[in-house]
Amino acid sequence: MVSYCGGLLTLAVLAAEDIRKKELSVSRLVLSGASALLYLVFSGEFTLGELPGRIFPGAVLLLLAWLTGEGIGYGDGMTVLVLGLWTGGWFAACAAGTGIMLAGTFGGICLLRNRRELIPFVPFLLLGMEVMLFYA
Numbered sequence: 001m002v003s004y005c006g007g008l009l010t011l012a013v014l015a016a017e018d019i020r021k022k023e024l025s026v027s028r029l030v031l032s033g034a035s036a037l038l039y040l041v042f043s044g045e046f047t048l049g050e051l052p053g054r055i056f057p058g059a060v061l062l063l064l065a066w067l068t069g070e071g072i073g074y075g076d077g078m079t080v081l082v083l084g085l086w087t088g089g090w091f092a093a094c095a096a097g098t099g100i101m102l103a104g105t106f107g108g109i110c111l112l113r114n115r116r117e118l119i120p121f122v123p124f125l126l127l128g129m130e131v132m133l134f135y136a
Contacts, residue, residue, distance in 0.1 A: 002043070004133060006036060007086035011126040014079055018120035024075035029082055036085035054084040057093040076121045083129070091132060099128030 010032040014024055040046035058081020065074045084092035103124040110117070 003036070003039065003045070003086050003088075006032070006039060007083050007129060008126075008133075010082060010086065011079070011122060011129055015120070015123040015126045018075075018122040022118055022120055024073075024079065024122065026075075026078070029075070029078045033082045033085050036082065040085070050088075053089040054092075055081050056084070056089050057096055058082070058084050061096065072121065076125070079122055079125060083125070087129075091136075095129040095132045096125060097128070098131050099125035102127055 010028075013028065017028070018024055037046070058077050058079070061072060061077035061080050062074060063077075065072050065077050080092055080096045083095065086092075087095070099121065103119055103121055106124070107119055110119070
């Protein structure tokens with residue numbers, strides 16, 4: 001339960017920053033990731049063998065950011081990576097997938113209205129996590 005609260009708090013802070021600045025603070029991401037690792041270690045929930053699974057969804061998004069020339073930003077990939085540290089890889093992947101679908105829907109609506117602008121992803125990631133928590 002604490003781990004989901006840590007993920008929600010991280011996403012809420014970063015979503016506000018992403019909306020306002022359209023960029024994310026690396027120091028906040030590092031602090032949240034370190035906090036997640038400390039929580040996992042001290043709560044006894046951490047094993048080194050599960051670390052790759054926790055960071056895999058974020059690593060995939062970082063690779064996509066690199067391959068697309070930041071079609072999706074590096075900060076978004078790092079955010080999903082940190083979310084995976086807090087909640088686990090499967091949950092982070094499902095939340096990211098839900099967020100991508102929500103952002104795509106919003107982007108489609110913007111295109112129909114002839115509005116072309118950068119869409120911050122972290123607010124949709126936060127909504128995706130909230131949807132996942134609602135149905136979990």
